Amino acid sequence: MPLNTFSNLSDSQKRGAIDRHAVVSRHDVVRTKFDGEHPLQVGNGEFAFGMDITGLQTFAPFNTMSQWGWHSSPLPKGQSPSDFQGQVWNTHGRPIQYMMEDPVRPELSAWMAANPHRINLGRIGLKLIRPDGTAAALSDLRKGTQRLDLWHGIVTSKFEFDDEPVEVTTACHPSSDAIGVRIVSSLVKSGRVSVFLTCPGNSPLQFANFVGDWSRPAAFDRVGVLAQNRLNLSRRMDDNIYYVSLGWNGSATIDPDSNNDARHEVVLRGAPQDNQIEFTCAFAKSPLPSRIPASASVLQASREAWPNFWNAGGAIDLSGSADPRWKELERRVVLSQYLMKVNEAGSLPPQESGLVNNGWFGKFHLEMTWWHAAHWALWNRWPELNRSMGFYKKLMPSAKRRATAQGYLGARWPKCVGPEGEEWPHVIHGTLIWQQPHPIFFAELDYRAHPNRETLKKWMPIVDATADFMATYAFLDSKSNRYVLGPPMTVVSENTDARTTSNPTFELGYWRFGLRVAQEWRARMGLLGKPSWSTVLKGLAPLPTENGLYVLHEGIKDMWSHFNFEHPAITGALGWLPGDGADAATMRRTLHQIAEKWNFDRTWGWDFPMLAMCAARLGEPERAIEFLLTKSPGFQFDELGLATGGPFPYFPSNGGLLYAVAMMAAGWDGAPKRAAPGFPSGSWTVKSEGLNSAP
Numbered sequence: 001m002p003l004n005t006f007s008n009l010s011d012s013q014k015r016g017a018i019d020r021h022a023v024v025s026r027h028d029v030v031r032t033k034f035d036g037e038h039p040l041q042v043g044n045g046e047f048a049f050g051m052d053i054t055g056l057q058t059f060a061p062f063n064t065m066s067q068w069g070w071h072s073s074p075l076p077k078g079q080s081p082s083d084f085q086g087q088v089w090n091t092h093g094r095p096i097q098y099m100m101e102d103p104v105r106p107e108l109s110a111w112m113a114a115n116p117h118r119i120n121l122g123r124i125g126l127k128l129i130r131p132d133g134t135a136a137a138l139s140d141l142r143k144g145t146q147r148l149d150l151w152h153g154i155v156t157s158k159f160e161f162d163d164e165p166v167e168v169t170t171a172c173h174p175s176s177d178a179i180g181v182r183i184v185s186s187l188v189k190s191g192r193v194s195v196f197l198t199c200p201g202n203s204p205l206q207f208a209n210f211v212g213d214w215s216r217p218a219a220f221d222r223v224g225v226l227a228q229n230r231l232n233l234s235r236r237m238d239d240n241i242y243y244v245s246l247g248w249n250g251s252a253t254i255d256p257d258s259n260n261d262a263r264h265e266v267v268l269r270g271a272p273q274d275n276q277i278e279f280t281c282a283f284a285k286s287p288l289p290s291r292i293p294a295s296a297s298v299l300q301a302s303r304e305a306w307p308n309f310w311n312a313g314g315a316i317d318l319s320g321s322a323d324p325r326w327k328e329l330e331r332r333v334v335l336s337q338y339l340m341k342v343n344e345a346g347s348l349p350p351q352e353s354g355l356v357n358n359g360w361f362g363k364f365h366l367e368m369t370w371w372h373a374a375h376w377a378l379w380n381r382w383p384e385l386n387r388s389m390g391f392y393k394k395l396m397p398s399a400k401r402r403a404t405a406q407g408y409l410g411a412r413w414p415k416c417v418g419p420e421g422e423e424w425p426h427v428i429h430g431t432l433i434w435q436q437p438h439p440i441f442f443a444e445l446d447y448r449a450h451p452n453r454e455t456l457k458k459w460m461p462i463v464d465a466t467a468d469f470m471a472t473y474a475f476l477d478s479k480s481n482r483y484v485l486g487p488p489m490t491v492v493s494e495n496t497d498a499r500t501t502s503n504p505t506f507e508l509g510y511w512r513f514g515l516r517v518a519q520e521w522r523a524r525m526g527l528l529g530k531p532s533w534s535t536v537l538k539g540l541a542p543l544p545t546e547n548g549l550y551v552l553h554e555g556i557k558d559m560w561s562h563f564n565f566e567h568p569a570i571t572g573a574l575g576w577l578p579g580d581g582a583d584a585a586t587m588r589r590t591l592h593q594i595a596e597k598w599n600f601d602r603t604w605g606w607d608f609p610m611l612a613m614c615a616a617r618l619g620e621p622e623r624a625i626e627f628l629l630t631k632s633p634g635f636q637f638d639e640l641g642l643a644t645g646g647p648f649p650y651f652p653s654n655g656g657l658l659y660a661v662a663m664m665a666a667g668w669d670g671a672p673k674r675a676a677p678g679f680p681s682g683s684w685t686v687k688s689e690g691l692n693s694a695p
Contacts, residue, residue, distance in 0.1 A: 193277075312380070364416070
């Protein structure tokens with residue numbers, strides 16, 4: 001099938017067949033009440049700032065987080081990471097050391113899990129003072145309204161305090177880790193509206209909505225003397241340090257009594273003659289330059305950068321549809337694009353909750369990287385995707401060492417790591433395998449959009465090393481004369497015994513896809529195929545079935561009564577994947593059985609886009625829509641677009657939605673020759689441009 005070349009937009013697409021501004025703006029977020037759990041955000045993928053209804057972090061200590069902001073607590077006394085031994089498990093007659101909890105060194109194992117952990121860089125809020133000099137409470141605010149202008153990435157927050165209006169405008173610089181803020185109110189003159197900056201004590205908790213220990217607020221250290229309209233600060237946490245600069249316009253001043261041991265906050269007050277405060281707060285891993293952008297410059301940069309983002313890549317307009325559900329689906333799509341740009345377009349693979357809070361200590365799961373990032377390729381947003389894909393190159397040396405130490409060729413990619421690639425020891429992390437073919441899938445997406453020598457050279461070492469591991473990981477079972485996967489292994493659903501599980505449906509399908517595509521890459525490079533890969537590919541165990549249905553793994557008992565929960569990953573073998581080794585009729589029966597028998601109250605968010613892709617490939621577009629708009633609590637989107645499906649918020653839900661919708665609109669290899677082949681014809685009118693089809 002010819003490659004989709006939407007990367008080079010046609011003249012009609014360049015002219016804008018879709019009114020992108022209209023599509024985006026009709027889903028602007030408007031809030032009229034305080035929500036202390038779900039933050040509105042501005043950000044640039046590398047840095048994000050969460051806010052409450054005041055436009056800052058006044059009443060809720062939402063987080064200011066980055067891709068570079070990490071901290072490691074001191075090691076257990078007298079121990080070193082080099083002391084760690086993990087566990088040795090028998091694997092097809094060979095003793096193999098796995099990255100699992102060390103039973104002899106439980107404290108060290110726990111330290112390796114929790115360190116490094118992502119940190120909250122600081123809290124910026126309004127200091128609101130009542131006429132009697134006491135601090136205001138949330139109940140003192142009236143008529144609160146807040147609008148996120150999606151097209152420009154700017155939040156405007158308005159409320160009344162003591163019958164006086166207050167307006168706060170907030171934006172993030174598109175290429176600097178800084179927010180620009182403008183506060184307008186007559187109460188600035190009297191000092192009853194000012195700004196505070198503080199930071200929490202360290203707390204390496206995972207799944208923390210408010211990151212850090214706010215029962216022990218910390219203080220910043222001043223760096224140098226207070227310059228005109230500029231305050232430079234730093235914060236040291238054990239061996240880690242980062243820097244903060246506060247810059248302001250006009251005659252505002254820093255409260256000289258702030259930021260000491262008694263008051264763990266910096267206070268910026270407006271001048272008696274001014275009714276506004278304009279400031280920029282910038283954060284960095286190293287000392288900031290002598291000049292940081294003024295708040296007006298930050299706002300203007302946001303006004304310019306976000307329209308460029310929305311006008312680049314793909315777009316979908318569902319407003320012509322007769323099905324009334326179009327608006328909710330389009331709302332989820334638009335808000336998901338905004339959130340993924342804010343939280344997940346940085347230099348590291350994203351964690352499950354992006355830059356909103358900390359799940360799993362802020363570390364990232366490489367098996368989930370596909371669900372966070374693959375959508376960028378189908379939406380033709382390569383700058384956002386390419387920023388994090390370099391992580392595979394960074395991990396290559398350690399991935400090769402891991403494979404070699406275990407007696408395999410190539411590179412074995414880890415499961416859960418921090419920014420330097422350090423592994424979190426855990427039985428699941430040591431035995432999970434479905435992250436292994438991901439780099440090959442990403443490489444293929446890149447080549448489909450950019451079929452040139454440069455793409456081949458960029459990815460070929462990674463593709464080759466990945467396939468080498470996959471081929472040597474498969475074990476030739478002499479009894480059945482088949483190549484088998486596992487044991488030990490942890491399947492996608494993580495709900496079986498790793499010591500006895502073998503030949504899971506999804507992993508077998510993904511192994512076939514990965515090895516087939518890797519051979520195609522060698523041909524593109526003018527190289528001969530590797531006979532060992534072909535031998536494994538031809539000899540792999542078939543996808544396991546029972547009573548005409550695919551099952552989770554070979555030999556499973558009571559599949560539909562005891563294992564009908566967690567991820568229905570079976571369907572990924574023909575839906576998310578193009579179907580290597582899968583039979584469409586068997587998968588159709590399996591999908592129907594899942595729709596009837598699965599416990600959808602015990603699933604994860606990305607399961608529903610996966611099911612939708614399976615339904616679309618099987619020619620059941622109405623069922624695909626139903627999966628994407630399910631009423632299951634595990635796949636819901638709040639007014640901000642933040643999704644359920646795991647620890648809240650769960651961005652694999654957003655990423656999965658974007659990939660599935662793009663695939664349903666632009667098609668896939670072998671899709672029906674009609675517009676939007678994954679959508680029901682007649683009731684849905686899908687206008688799209690700039691999208692890439694799926695493999």
